[in-house]
Amino acid sequence: MKEKELLLQALAGSNADYAEIRIERELRNQVQFQKDKLENLESSSEVGGIVRCLKNGGWGIVVLNDISQLQQKIEEGERMARLVGEHSSEAAALAEVPVVQETVHAELERDFRDVSLGEKKELIASYNRILLSYDKRVVSTNARYTDSFREVTLANSEGTFIVQQVPDITLLLVAVASAGKTNIEQGFESLGSAAGFEFVLGREEEASNAAKRAVDLLGARSVDGGRYTVILDPGLAGVFIHEAFGHGCEADFLFKSEQMAKIMTVGKRFGNNELNVIDDGYIPGLRGNIPYDDEGVARAKTYLIKNGILSSLLHSRETAKKMGAIPTGNARAVSYEYEPIVRMTNTYIDVGVHSFDEMLAGIDKGIYAVKAYGGQTMFEQFTFSAAYAYEIVNGELGEMLKDVVLTGNVFETLRDIDMIGDDKELYGGSGGCGKGGQSPLPVTDGSPHVRISNVMIGGK
Amino acid sequence: MNALLEELKGRQGELYHLQTRTLPVEFRSGKLESIKSKELEGVALRVIDNGRLGFGTTTNVKDGHGLVDAALATAAFGEKASLAFPAQDDFPSVDTYDQAIVELSERDLVELGEDLIARLERVSSEVDINLSINKVVETVKITNTSGLDAKEERTRILLSVDIEKAREGDIFLLFEEAQASYLNELQVDRIANNLIQQLRWGERIVPTPSRSLPVVFSPAGAICLLLPLVVGFNGKSVFMGTSPLRGRIGETAFSTDLSIADDGTIPHGLRSSSFDDEGIPTTHTPLVNNGVIKRFVYDLRAAALAGVEPTGNGSRSGFRSLPKVGMTNVTISTGTHSQDEIIAELDEGILVDSVLGLGQGNIISGQFSNNVAVAFKIEHGKIVGRVKNTMIAGNAYALLKESLIALGNERRCVHGMLNTPTIAVDGVNVVGQVK
Numbered sequence: 001m002k003e004k005e006l007l008l009q010a011l012a013g014s015n016a017d018y019a020e021i022r023i024e025r026e027l028r029n030q031v032q033f034q035k036d037k038l039e040n041l042e043s044s045s046e047v048g049g050i051v052r053c054l055k056n057g058g059w060g061i062v063v064l065n066d067i068s069q070l071q072q073k074i075e076e077g078e079r080m081a082r083l084v085g086e087h088s089s090e091a092a093a094l095a096e097v098p099v100v101q102e103t104v105h106a107e108l109e110r111d112f113r114d115v116s117l118g119e120k121k122e123l124i125a126s127y128n129r130i131l132l133s134y135d136k137r138v139v140s141t142n143a144r145y146t147d148s149f150r151e152v153t154l155a156n157s158e159g160t161f162i163v164q165q166v167p168d169i170t171l172l173l174v175a176v177a178s179a180g181k182t183n184i185e186q187g188f189e190s191l192g193s194a195a196g197f198e199f200v201l202g203r204e205e206e207a208s209n210a211a212k213r214a215v216d217l218l219g220a221r222s223v224d225g226g227r228y229t230v231i232l233d234p235g236l237a238g239v240f241i242h243e244a245f246g247h248g249c250e251a252d253f254l255f256k257s258e259q260m261a262k263i264m265t266v267g268k269r270f271g272n273n274e275l276n277v278i279d280d281g282y283i284p285g286l287r288g289n290i291p292y293d294d295e296g297v298a299r300a301k302t303y304l305i306k307n308g309i310l311s312s313l314l315h316s317r318e319t320a321k322k323m324g325a326i327p328t329g330n331a332r333a334v335s336y337e338y339e340p341i342v343r344m345t346n347t348y349i350d351v352g353v354h355s356f357d358e359m360l361a362g363i364d365k366g367i368y369a370v371k372a373y374g375g376q377t378m379f380e381q382f383t384f385s386a387a388y389a390y391e392i393v394n395g396e397l398g399e400m401l402k403d404v405v406l407t408g409n410v411f412e413t414l415r416d417i418d419m420i421g422d423d424k425e426l427y428g429g430s431g432g433c434g435k436g437g438q439s440p441l442p443v444t445d446g447s448p449h450v451r452i453s454n455v456m457i458g459g460k
Numbered sequence: 461m462n463a464l465l466e467e468l469k470g471r472q473g474e475l476y477h478l479q480t481r482t483l484p485v486e487f488r489s490g491k492l493e494s495i496k497s498k499e500l501e502g503v504a505l506r507v508i509d510n511g512r513l514g515f516g517t518t519t520n521v522k523d524g525h526g527l528v529d530a531a532l533a534t535a536a537f538g539e540k541a542s543l544a545f546p547a548q549d550d551f552p553s554v555d556t557y558d559q560a561i562v563e564l565s566e567r568d569l570v571e572l573g574e575d576l577i578a579r580l581e582r583v584s585s586e587v588d589i590n591l592s593i594n595k596v597v598e599t600v601k602i603t604n605t606s607g608l609d610a611k612e613e614r615t616r617i618l619l620s621v622d623i624e625k626a627r628e629g630d631i632f633l634l635f636e637e638a639q640a641s642y643l644n645e646l647q648v649d650r651i652a653n654n655l656i657q658q659l660r661w662g663e664r665i666v667p668t669p670s671r672s673l674p675v676v677f678s679p680a681g682a683i684c685l686l687l688p689l690v691v692g693f694n695g696k697s698v699f700m701g702t703s704p705l706r707g708r709i710g711e712t713a714f715s716t717d718l719s720i721a722d723d724g725t726i727p728h729g730l731r732s733s734s735f736d737d738e739g740i741p742t743t744h745t746p747l748v749n750n751g752v753i754k755r756f757v758y759d760l761r762a763a764a765l766a767g768v769e770p771t772g773n774g775s776r777s778g779f780r781s782l783p784k785v786g787m788t789n790v791t792i793s794t795g796t797h798s799q800d801e802i803i804a805e806l807d808e809g810i811l812v813d814s815v816l817g818l819g820q821g822n823i824i825s826g827q828f829s830n831n832v833a834v835a836f837k838i839e840h841g842k843i844v845g846r847v848k849n850t851m852i853a854g855n856a857y858a859l860l861k862e863s864l865i866a867l868g869n870e871r872r873c874v875h876g877m878l879n880t881p882t883i884a885v886d887g888v889n890v891v892g893q894v895k
Contacts, residue, residue, distance in 0.1 A: 034700060035700050035701075037539060037765075038538065038539035039539075039782075040515065040782050041513075041514070041515065041534045041537055041538050041539070042515045042516060042517070042534060042782070043515075043516045043530040043531070043533055043534050044516055044517040044518060044530065044780065045516075045517075045518050045519075045520065045526065045530065046502070046517075046518065046519045046780075047519050047520060048500070048519055058492070058493075058494070058495075059493060059494035059495075060494070060495055060496075061494055061495070061496035061497070062496070062497050062498075063496065063497070063498040063499065063500065064499055065499070065500055065501050065502065065519040066499075066501070076497060077497075080495040080496075080497065080566060081495075083495060083566055083567065083570070084492050084493070084494060084495055087492040087570055087574070088491045088492040088493070089491060090488075090489070090491040090493075092493070117533060117534060117536070117537050118536070118537050121537045139700070139701040139702060140700045140701055140702045176702050176824070178701065178702070181704050181706075181708075182704050182825055182826070182855075182857065183825070184702060184704060184822070184824045184825045185822065185825075186822070186824070225670070225851060225853065225889065225891040226891070260588075260624070260626055260631075263626070337498065337500070339494070339496070373820050373821055373822075374817060374819070374820030374821070375817060375820065376816045376817040376818075376820070377816075378631075378633050378816055378833055379624075379631045379633065380631055381816060381831060381833070381848070381849070382816070382831075383816040383817040383820075383830065383831040384817070384820075385817065385820045385821040385829070402822070403821065403822065403827055403829055403853075405817070405820075405821060405829040405830070405831075405851065405853075407816070407831040407849070407851055408849070409849065456849065456851065456891065458829040458830070458831070458851030458852075458853050458891050
């Protein structure tokens with residue numbers, strides 16, 4: 001194989017203390033409708049690579065499209081690494097991991113590369129028609145399909161050589177409804193998986209749900225700001241655990257800052273005994289799957305919180321070395337344009353014992369918040385907007401609410417979780433995680449329903 | 461004509477070719493961590509075949525066949541083309557290229573970063589400083605079958621710093637960035653001074669009440685009010701019926717003190733260029749004049765759909781994306797007082813420099829509800845300390861119409877596209893920490 005020889009030759013010629021090459025080949029399609037217009041129908045291909053060199057504790061990185069330039073680029077990487085090594089007193093080093101030589105094939109029920117552009121277009125057009133025709137107040141739509149098939153080759157100077165096929169398929173269905181010039185609302189369904197074309201078939205119900213929600217929200221009341229007992233649905237709870245807590249467990253964020261590391265100490269209590277939080281690198285079909293991470297480290301099932309106690313952080317080889325831990329297979333790069341950084345995979349709160357009805361009972365005045373529009377975290381501070389919500393009055397669901405934004409301190413909020421449901425669900429979504437400008441990285445989040453007391457809600 | 465376009469054999473087509481060289485240098489916790497050299501090259505092809513539009517992109521710039529085949533395959537199922545590719549035009553003369561940035565070496569960037577870190581560490585030792593500095597040199601070439609043959613080289617330098625000050629139970633995260641297309645316009649001193657001042661202001665944490673208060677948005681914080689407008693003035697949103705500004709040209713929808721323009725021709729502007737990403741000359745487009753809505757911005761396709769002229773606002777995010785309507789430099793009118801003078805006039809209020817969760821929620825309607833990230837309490841005309849766990853909520857359209865207190869007298873270029881002064885508004889709903 002010509003490319004393999006090229007990689008091995010380039011690595012053999014390097015004087016770096018550690019050198020690594022990752023080459024990616026990608027084929028992708030996109031179909032997008034907005035309102036009654038076909039916005040995009042695209043067929044694209046891409047080849048690119050990244051070289052990482054470690055020399056005297058400094059990193060030099062080179063990104064290129066022209067693979068024939070590898071030999072020169074690996075020298076350039078080494079030169080830059082040496083310059084970093086000269087200037088920095090903080091030497092990077094890597095934890096030892098087994099050498100791996102393996103090829104991982106994607107197994108798809110119906111390979112989307114074999115599906116014609118015409119069939120893809122017709123399917124999305126049919127969902128778009130459902131969105132548009134649901135109600136005359138639906139003024140616009142966004143129905144977007146993407147598929148991507150990547151073949152990623154990783155080779156390093158320690159002898160690891162891994163080829164992985166990475167499929168990804170997403171479907172986003174958005175309806176925008178309007179009643180008067182400033183009353184504009186959206187409803188959406190966002191789906192993603194490491195699966196074949198079958199994943200996007202039969203989603204008519206999701207399309208009409210998205211449209212119904214946009215129309216319903218036109219008549220919903222804006223929430224009154226204040227503090228409430230809140231039940232999060234599995235979608236929003238999943239985004240919460242990923243954004244607000246999971247990112248705090250990423251060791252690259254912690255390992256150079258003593259103060260941060262002190263707060264995130266393994267063994268510290270973060271919630272009640274019922275709380276378990278897991279990052280699992282492989283659950284069949286899920287979008288966050290990575291058999292091997294982008295440093296060639298095998299996947300792991302990592303308990304971040306076990307019975308309420310912080311049990312592990314997420315590591316790359318560099319953070320593991322620095323903190324005396326074992327790499328967890330969480331060094332991920334969104335594409336060949338980027339070096340791997342510590343990222344989550346499939347992250348979820350594990351099931352508890354409570355039914356949804358038990359959670360409702362005993363809430364005099366509360367909020368049931370469903371799905372996330374988006375969220376952001378600044379270490380301990382988080383904020384999320386619910387896609388929609390319902391008020392809870394005397395233990396029963398009441399009228400629909402909008403503009404529900406939840407915010408708070410993640411540590412206080414984890415302690416305030418007083419019930420965890422018995423009904424876990426995991427969602428891939430059509431977007432992804434956006435850490436460090438590397439967006440969108442396919443991940444999965446999930447959770448059972450979760451009840452939290454004393455959550456601050458912003459609103460009118 | 462370009463050889464690849466000749467392969468279209470008489471069909472209409474447009475080739476967008478982008479070469480980008482970047483050199484990001486990263487410092488973590490005050491120490492140099494990595495240098496990265498990135499050279500990317502890719503092409504995007506739009507074709508019109510039998511009146512239908514097709515699109516494909518590739519990094520394999522040498523394999524024209526593959527790209528032409530892919531784009532034609534999509535055209536078979538494509539949208540009926542409403543647009544025509546533009547012929548060569550007279551482009552405005554806009555300076556976009558600084559040789560001094562091209563010549564910056566890795567070592568120069570490392571030293572620039574080290575100097576700034578040393579300056580900040582002299583002021584406060586108990587902080588963690590992450591800094592990133594990057595130079596960008598790009599070459600854009602657009603050719604099409606209508607005879608367009610446009611090429612431009614552009615440079616940019618970007619500097620961003622975040623500072624973490626952590627104590628048990630409290631972490632203060634500060635962020636400043638500066639960008640320039642000419643090296644000597646990079647405002648390193650401003651970054652340093654702002655960070656040092658905010659560190660001082662933030663030493664004390666003060667409580668916030670829960671009620672309606674005046675809020676002073678610094679230029680960086682003003683994005684909270686301006687982001688909905690960036691969406692609202694997009695000609696495509698207007699055509700699609702999702703902009704609340706549709707059908708309202710000529711209406712006084714904002715305070716008469718407020719004027720807004722989109723200007724792709726500003727000398728040395730960050731998003732300035734001679735032509736947009738479809739080869740249309742860039743323009744100065746008035747969006748709001750003294751509160752009155754004047755125009756919206758359009759790319760080729762949105763203009764064709766809406767039956768208006770394009771405004772030079774076709775924008776691609778790299779070679780992989782289709783052109784979309786995008787703002788260039790959004791310029792907001794100034795007032796007569798400095799930010800300090802505006803603060804001095806307030807009995808009580810909040811100064812907001814950044815928020816969490818920007819743009820999440822129902823941005824189309826102008827509604828925002830955000831937890832503050834970096835914000836300070838104003839009492840009796842003075843900053844008295846930092847506020848945290850505080851939500852601010854309101855509607856950007858309503859606030860900019862009925863509740864504008866003042867516009868600052870100095871514009872800053874923030875978030876890469878906004879050229880805005882401080883904006884102070886009254887009547888923002890504030891929910892403070894109840895503790």
